[in-house]
Amino acid sequence: MDRRIKKNQAAIMHAFLQLIAKKDFEKITINEIAELADVNRGTVYSHYAVLDKCVENQLNHLMECCYSIDAAGPFPSKAPLLRTIQEIENNALLYKTLLDMKDVPSFRTHLSRMIHNQLMEHLKADSAGLDELGKLIFAQFMSSAIVGVIEWWFNASMPCSAEELTERLWSLLEANRMNL
Known part of the structure; x- marks a missing residue:
């Protein structure tokens, strides 16, 4: 797997874990994950649920x-x-x-x-x-x-x-x- 893909997946996961520790799952937006992970919104969608x-x-x-x-x-x-x-x-x-x-x-x-x-x-x-x-x-x-x-x-x-x-x-x- 490409290093950039691995890096993005790790950043998305880290961002998600940070957000879920702070607020209810239902209130987390894809935009918040993307912003915290420093990736675009489409990248979040394309990697996984x-x-x-x-x-x-x-x-x-x-x-x-x-x-x-x-x-x-x-x-x-x-x-x-x-x-x-x-x-x-x-x-x-x-x-x-x-x-x-x-x-x-x-x-x-x-x-x-x-x-x-x-x-x-x-x-x-x-x-x-x-x-x-x-x-x-x-x-x-x-x-x-x-x-x-x-x-x-x-x-x-x-x-x-x-x-x-x-x-x-x-x-x-x-x-x-x-x-x-």
């Missing part, structure tokens, strides 16, 4: 930061969960904004799906006595719980550190793991 690309990039970044090769059994280890929550904490305004957005493709859905898929990978490796439907229900329950706790954490103005949240969440996950 900005929000979808932003969500995809943020999820890919989370996956890269938080994936664990050392994980075994139906749960990943605590370390990737901590890295995930720390990454979310380090970019709290962005992730809170993405989780709160209404009437646009849901970051919450994408995040939940990412966690669900990782849990399913681990459940396939360690069947834990569950049939396929049981695995699906268990992964859905756990991914919804994790995302729900993260949303609560934001809405409660992050009343504890990422480390404490991880410890408490991990103890709940472990308690559910014992029931498999």
Whole structure:
């Protein structure tokens, strides 16, 4: 890919992330993105659907930061969960904004799906006595719980550190793991 195209895409993404941290998605205009990115309006349209690309990039970044090769059994280890929550904490305004957005493709859905898929990978490796439907229900329950706790954490103005949240969440996950 041409360097200029990559540069424009990066500038558009950066501009979009800056704007979404400051104002509601519905109030962001293509002109604002173009002006902040220092590109013309047509360039913004020609590169991609900005929000979808932003969500995809943020999820890919989370996956890269938080994936664990050392994980075994139906749960990943605590370390990737901590890295995930720390990454979310380090970019709290962005992730809170993405989780709160209404009437646009849901970051919450994408995040939940990412966690669900990782849990399913681990459940396939360690069947834990569950049939396929049981695995699906268990992964859905756990991914919804994790995302729900993260949303609560934001809405409660992050009343504890990422480390404490991880410890408490991990103890709940472990308690559910014992029931498999």
